[in-house]
Structures are given as C-alpha cells and as structure tokens.
Amino acid sequence: MEISGIFSAIVIGLIIGVLGRLVVPGRQHIGVLWTIVVGIAAAFLGAAIAHWLGVDDTKGVDWIEWLIQIALAALGVAALDRAKARQ
Secondary structure (H helix, E strand, O other): OOHHHHHHHHHHHHHHHHHHHHHOOOOOOOOHHHHHHHHHHHHHHHHHHHHHHOOOOOOOOOHHHHHHHHHHHHHHHHHHHHHHHHO
C-alpha cells in the first residue's frame, strides 16, 4: 500500500467511523477520537476482507466494500461502547 493509499484509508476511516456510529441505535458513551480510531481500523479491515472476497475493484463505486466497512465500524463502536459502559 502506498502513502496515498494510507492517507485515503485514514480519510475514509473518518467517514466510516461516523457512519458506523450513526448505524448503532441509542447514545454511545465513547468519544469522537475513539469513533475515528474504530473507523480507521474498520476501513483497513474492510478493505482487506473485500479484497479477499474479490469485490474490492469494481467499475464505479465499490458499494459492497463500503457496506463491509460500515458494518465493521458499527460492530466496533457497539463493542467499544459496551466495554466502556461496564467500567
């Protein structure tokens, strides 16, 4: 992965984190920074899963890759929120 790919993954991760947080119902007890970190991790992991499934390079917008990334971000936000609530 090149520097431009890493930079774009971080920017997309920001968006993915926010979308993942919007998908989770209710109020989350995690900060914006954690949402961003979860989004970046979901962007990288989702891109790897999409590549493994062979749906990462399509003509036009890669909707399946986006859905995988948003679902992973939602799971990450929910899991982190649940872990923070127990503390």
